[in-house]
Amino acid sequence: MEFIAFIIAIAVSYQALKGYRLTNERTLLYLHLSFLLLGAGLAIDGLANLIVLLVRFHRAFLFLSSLGYSINFVAQLVAYGLLVFAYIQQTRTSVSQVAMAAMPALLFEHNPVTELILLFLLVYIATQTGINYSVNKSAISLFVFGAFVSLVIAHLFFLFFTFSAPVFFALAQIAQLFGFLLLLAMLLRVNHRL
Amino acid sequence: MRVIQRESNEAKPTRILYGANLSHDRLVKYLEELKNLGVIQETGSDDKIYSLTQKGIEFLNNFRRVETFASAFGFKI
Numbered sequence: 001m002e003f004i005a006f007i008i009a010i011a012v013s014y015q016a017l018k019g020y021r022l023t024n025e026r027t028l029l030y031l032h033l034s035f036l037l038l039g040a041g042l043a044i045d046g047l048a049n050l051i052v053l054l055v056r057f058h059r060a061f062l063f064l065s066s067l068g069y070s071i072n073f074v075a076q077l078v079a080y081g082l083l084v085f086a087y088i089q090q091t092r093t094s095v096s097q098v099a100m101a102a103m104p105a106l107l108f109e110h111n112p113v114t115e116l117i118l119l120f121l122l123v124y125i126a127t128q129t130g131i132n133y134s135v136n137k138s139a140i141s142l143f144v145f146g147a148f149v150s151l152v153i154a155h156l157f158f159l160f161f162t163f164s165a166p167v168f169f170a171l172a173q174i175a176q177l178f179g180f181l182l183l184l185a186m187l188l189r190v191n192h193r194l
Numbered sequence: 195m196r197v198i199q200r201e202s203n204e205a206k207p208t209r210i211l212y213g214a215n216l217s218h219d220r221l222v223k224y225l226e227e228l229k230n231l232g233v234i235q236e237t238g239s240d241d242k243i244y245s246l247t248q249k250g251i252e253f254l255n256n257f258r259r260v261e262t263f264a265s266a267f268g269f270k271i
Contacts, residue, residue, distance in 0.1 A: 016263070018256075018260070019260035019263055019264060019271075022253075022256055022257060022260055023257070023271055025264070025269075025271050027264065028260070028269070031267065031269070086269065090268075132265075132267070132268030136265060138265070138266075140262065141265065141267075141268070143266065144266045144267055144268075186266050187263075190259060190263045190266065191259065
């Protein structure tokens with residue numbers, strides 16, 4: 001599932017890069033870098049988990065799962081942080097300044113602190129996209145809003161998973177994939193329209 | 195460029211001036227730049243009429259696509 005999300009993230013990143021090359025707008029550069037990082041994080045995490053699965057959870061390889069998660073977390077932190085920064089730059093109000101929590105020392109496994117940080121950033125982004133949809137009322141802005149709401153739900157499930165409820169990991173993956181599929185729908189609609 | 199396209203791809207300078215809300219000096223400067231970029235061309239024998247080139251039409255379409263994509267996230271170009 002993470003590989004599908006990776007492909008969609010790269011597609012969104014490429015679309016943003018094309019836009020940046022045409023217009024030189026910084027927000028598009030941030031969008032490009034954000035989704036590039038998201039894609040990279042997903043790919044690395046997915047690959048790490050795949051290797052662990054292929055070696056049938058051999059003890060010597062279990063560290064790869066933790067490493068994959070930590071790289072993915074840092075990538076998502078920077079990616080969503082960039083998006084938040086892009087929105088703040090656009091609105092330029094002191095009310096929307098976000099204080100980034102200091103990174104916890106232990107971020108090698110799914111843990112409530114890392115998930116809360118990502119959740120915080122995602123709720124902000126989802127709110128911004130929700131406001132955008134309420135103004136535009138277009139299908140594509142609804143897809144983007146829906147995508148980030150799904151990612152919020154995914155990270156809520158990841159948070160529940162950290163309290164040792166394994167079923168939530170699967171639900172989180174499904175919600176995450178659904179979010180990226182909504183972004184794919186947005187991309188198809190944007191490119192089909194013209 | 196949008197003004198030219200709105201006028202069925204043929205617009206006189208006055209129409210562009212009012213449509214784009216520009217001063218005369220700025221209009222002359224921008225029209226010259228757009229001509230040099232190859233996105234518009236001057237037609238008409240007596241009256242100056244401007245129209246989009248194929249390159250200009252493609253540029254506008256691509257720009258619209260970028261605008262639509264950015265607006266999906268709530269960003270304005």
